[in-house]
Amino acid sequence: MEEIKVFAPATVANVACGYDVMGFAMKDIGDTMTIRKIATKKWVIENGRGCEGLPVSPKENVIGVAVEALMKAYGKSIDFGFHFYTTKNIKPGSGMGSSASSASAAVFGVNQLLGKPFKKKELVKFAMEGERAASGAAHADNVAPCLLGGFTLIRSYEPLDIIELQYPDMLYASVVHPQIEIKTSDSKKILKKDIPIKDAITQWGNVGGLISGLAKPDYDLIGRSLQDVVAEPIRSKLIPYFKDAKKAALNEGALGASISGSGPSIFALSFSRKIAEGIAIAFNNVYASNGIMANVYISQVNAQGTQIIS
């Protein structure tokens, strides 16, 4: 195999209560990347549509950093290089896992071209190095669902233990991306280093409720559990009209709504496409009526994760 084209989905990290440990993948939105072997032993990164402004030096781009981590673990020397051509539908800085998508697509594609020396789950730790380059922390709550699909839980970082969670087929995400930028690194800085044990207990009660609700499935329980008392109260201050958008989603019948990753995107979950569409329209209205450009997306949960297109 000389060339491969892959799709890596947008992801929603945290999922309200699951700060730093939970995430899910979207089905109908993501980036595509064409990776091909080249004769020169170099990694050449070419920016396609949607990649404007991203660095093309492999040492500065998440693609290069993630593939570097993979090659180091691979250990064998190869007499060829790789060319990466990315088309991005996930805007960098949106909070929808744009860097995770690039890193995941790159390591997934390279692994295919090398004859699959690694299992998909093993690729997560390489893609995490891309996240480290992008945000300063090697978090896995975007790359795990991006690669594996579905809902994932990072039970532990040391050692890395990724759990593929049970979830119902009928589950839709509506996401709005207001056109303002928040850097993940800034958004992490404003969180407190210590939290009241009372809040921590509330949070793990909700994590437990959400995972139980997804497994049963119990939509009402999913909805009651989509509460974040740790990150949302602080981070939402950086997102204009967050409260209005959340309220609008709940009015439309959302099970719950919160910040996607570190924002500024906001997600809502619902159990029907019709409700998801109503939420997307309501999301859009909140920002349009306040003169802020916003993109909205509707998608089922993606069961496949990163996959081969051709």
Add this chain to the structure above:
Amino acid sequence: MEEIKVFAPATVANVACGYDVMGFAMKDIGDTMTIRKIATKKWVIENGRGCEGLPVSPKENVIGVAVEALMKAYGKSIDFGFHFYTTKNIKPGSGMGSSASSASAAVFGVNQLLGKPFKKKELVKFAMEGERAASGAAHADNVAPCLLGGFTLIRSYEPLDIIELQYPDMLYASVVHPQIEIKTSDSKKILKKDIPIKDAITQWGNVGGLISGLAKPDYDLIGRSLQDVVAEPIRSKLIPYFKDAKKAALNEGALGASISGSGPSIFALSFSRKIAEGIAIAFNNVYASNGIMANVYISQVNAQGTQIIS
């Protein structure tokens, strides 16, 4: 109905990572209580075997406090009283939910004698008032599994939201109660009011892993998730030979082990009765060889909770 005899099981609260929110009920160990209507409009508490030293004044005994809460919600005046006769197999101060068992048996029995005005789940909040009297906090992590059986999650205290979790049939608990006493109120005091967010994230990763592991079921995941970085490191200092006992359980094949409630009892989970028996013997050896009297128990998880015997 004039008289009823009920069984209320021993319970293991917290279940390692689920501090203040999780608990499960044991099958083969618990208290029995005979509740009968009496002509005088009073509540008479009589201590049977195992109740030595417990107060008999209804205002001081968890039975009286819990039944008082139930009657207040019931609202109607009745022209009779109740006599409570308890036989305790769960030692007070053991960390196996002794006060929860008394409170649960009492409200369950009274509810039956009143013609079941309340659903079983509604009884939890009355039994919680008994817990408030016993330990200073109206916690539900013992009374919920004691009344409902199985594994329960307190997703939220305000409003109270109790989730009956999925769990596998084949799951055994081994519990050792070393004969030293720790008061729940003391054991709560030594915990910190604020915790590092890093530890909180570890804890909710494990809560998620445990609930997912129980639902799938995935015994290995259950085992990896039975970790407590919040309460166990502090509370275990009050329990002599805790580390030895935990290590002994893991050596015998336990999925995991931790403190039962606020201690001093220690529990371990396993997937076969044979392993559970090996753990119980190992638990006993640790304490016997150090000159501390200890009781050991083996039980499957109790699916029924508090129930009518006759």
